[in-house]
Amino acid sequence: xxxxxxxxxxxxxxxxxxxxxxxxxxxxxxxxxxxxxxxxxxxxxxxxxxxxxxxxxxxxxxxxxxxxxxxxxxxxxxxxxxxxxxxxxxxxxxxxxxxxxxxxxxxxxxxxxxxxxxxxxxxxxxxxxxxxxxxxxxxxxxxxxxxxxxxxxxxxxxxxxxxxxxxxxxxxxxxxxxxxxxxxxxxxxxxxxxxxxxxxxxxxxxxxxxxxxxxxxxxxxxxxxxxxxxxxxxxxxxxxxxxxxxxxxxxxxxxxxxxxxxxxxxxxxxxxxxxxxxxxxxxxxxxxxxxxxxxxxxxxxxxxxxxxxxxxxxxxxxxxxxxxxxxxxxxxxxxxxxxxxxxxxxxxxxxxx
Numbered sequence: 001x002x003x004x005x006x007x008x009x010x011x012x013x014x015x016x017x018x019x020x021x022x023x024x025x026x027x028x029x030x031x032x033x034x035x036x037x038x039x040x041x042x043x044x045x046x047x048x049x050x051x052x053x054x055x056x057x058x059x060x061x062x063x064x065x066x067x068x069x070x071x072x073x074x075x076x077x078x079x080x081x082x083x084x085x086x087x088x089x090x091x092x093x094x095x096x097x098x099x100x101x102x103x104x105x106x107x108x109x110x111x112x113x114x115x116x117x118x119x120x121x122x123x124x125x126x127x128x129x130x131x132x133x134x135x136x137x138x139x140x141x142x143x144x145x146x147x148x149x150x151x152x153x154x155x156x157x158x159x160x161x162x163x164x165x166x167x168x169x170x171x172x173x174x175x176x177x178x179x180x181x182x183x184x185x186x187x188x189x190x191x192x193x194x195x196x197x198x199x200x201x202x203x204x205x206x207x208x209x210x211x212x213x214x215x216x217x218x219x220x221x222x223x224x225x226x227x228x229x230x231x232x233x234x235x236x237x238x239x240x241x242x243x244x245x246x247x248x249x250x251x252x253x254x255x256x257x258x259x260x261x262x263x264x265x266x267x268x269x270x271x272x273x274x275x276x277x278x279x280x281x282x283x284x285x286x287x288x289x290x291x292x293x294x295x296x297x298x299x300x301x302x303x304x305x306x307x308x309x310x311x312x313x314x315x316x317x318x319x320x321x322x323x324x325x326x327x328x329x330x331x332x333x334x335x336x337x338x339x340x341x342x343x344x345x346x347x348x349x350x351x352x353x
Contacts, residue, residue, distance in 0.1 A: 058192035063107050063133075065091040066118035074118055074126055076148040080234045081116065083149075084219070085189065086161040086197035088116075100129070100248035107133040114188050115247075118143075125262045128238065129248060130184055136246040137253065139181060141238040142262070144214075149233045156221035156230035158204040163191040164219075165202055169209040177243055177254040178210065204232060213258040214239050 064082050066074065070093075082088050089110050094103070100117075107115050117129040126146070131138035166189060172182040189206055191198050207218045215238040220229040243254040 054194045056192065056194040056196065058195075060087055060114060060187060060190075060192050061110070061112040062088040062188055063091060063103075063110050063112040063115045063117075064088045065106075066093055067096050067120055068093045069096060069123055070118060070120040070126070071123065073146050073148065073151075074120060076150055077146055077234055077236065078118060080149045083160065084164070085191065087192055087195050103129075103131070104134040104247050116188065117248075127241075130188060131247045132184065132187070133247045136250060137180065137184070137243060138247050138249075139184065139243045140241045141215075142241060142259070144237045144239060146236045147234060152231075152233040152235070154231050154233050156204075156219075156232035158219075158221050158232055159199055159201055161191075161197055161199045162201040162203050163193070163198055164189070165205045165222075166190055167205050167207040171210040172208070177240075180243065180253075181215070181240070182208075205229065213256070 062085060064078060064085070066078055070078075082090060089112055091106060091110060094106075094117075103115060103117055107113070113133055115129065115131045115133050117131070119127040119129065121127065126143040128141045128143050129138060130141070166186060168182055168185075172178045185208060203222055205220045205222060207216075207220065209216045209218075217234075217236050217238065219232045219234065221232050223230060239259060240254075240256045241259050242252055242256070245251045245253055
C-alpha cells in the first residue's frame, strides 16, 4: 500500500508524493559502468560538513575580575586572559574595603565554580588569587614581570576561542604543593570540550615552568609546517605566597619560605643605597682627620746617599758688559698713539680758531 495523507479540512485521501532522488545519490547506482576511482575523485572535491559537536559535559566557568586601584597594565592582562579563555565571565570591580569572603557569593550569583581575582595594593603591587569556589582550595600569588599582548611585539597568533594545550614542568610532580597547584591550574586554564564559545581547534600552548621558586607563564603558537613554537603573549611570573584550605581563607596548607614581600624588598634596596652613602661620608671624614694631623718628619737615613754621585762643578763666568735693554713693543706703540692724539688735538684747536 502506498503511503497516504489526509487534508486538514477533510476530503478524500490524497496519495503522498514520492521523494525525489538526488542525481548525485542515484549516479553510482544508475551508472553501473562508473569505477570506484572516479567516485573517490568526486568525494575529494566535496566540501566536508561542519564538525559535529558533542555534549558539553565539563561546565567549568571562571570568574575573572579585580579590585579597585589597579593600573593599566593589570587591566590589559585581565582582558587578555578573558580573551584567551572563552569559558570566563567578567564582573565589576570590587571595593577594597569588602572582605574576600564576599567573592564566593559573587561566584554563586554568576554561576561560576572557579575564580581569578586580581588584588592591587599601594598602586604598585599586584596579587593574584586562584580559588575553587566555594569549598576551596585557594592560592595567593605575587604577580611580577607582567607583559601584555599589546605591549609585546610577538609574531605569533592564535584563533580566538580555540582550545589550548597545557604544558607543565616535571617539577610539578615532585612536591605535593606543586601537584595541588597543577590540578588547580588545569581546572582553571583548560577550555572545556564542546563549550559553546570555543572552537574545535588546538593551535596554541600554555606553558607553566618552575624556576627560582616561581611559576613562569608563557603562551606559544603551534606552527603547522614544522610544529615549531612562536610566542604570542601575555607573560607573567607567579611567586607563591600561601595555599589555603578554603576559598579565600581558612587553614594554611602551605607557606612559601622563600617569599619576600615587596615592602621588605624595597626596604632592603633603600638600606643598601643608604649604606653606600654612609660609607662615602665616613671616607671623607677620615680624609679630613688625616689632613689635620701634624706631619711626622722622618730622620735622615745616611744609607740613602750611598749611590748619589756629585755633579761636576762648572766654572763661574763673570759678565763685564752691561746687557742691552730689551725693546718693549707695546710701550713703543702706546707712545706713538699718544703723539698722534696730541697732534690731532692741536690741529682741531687751530681749525676751531
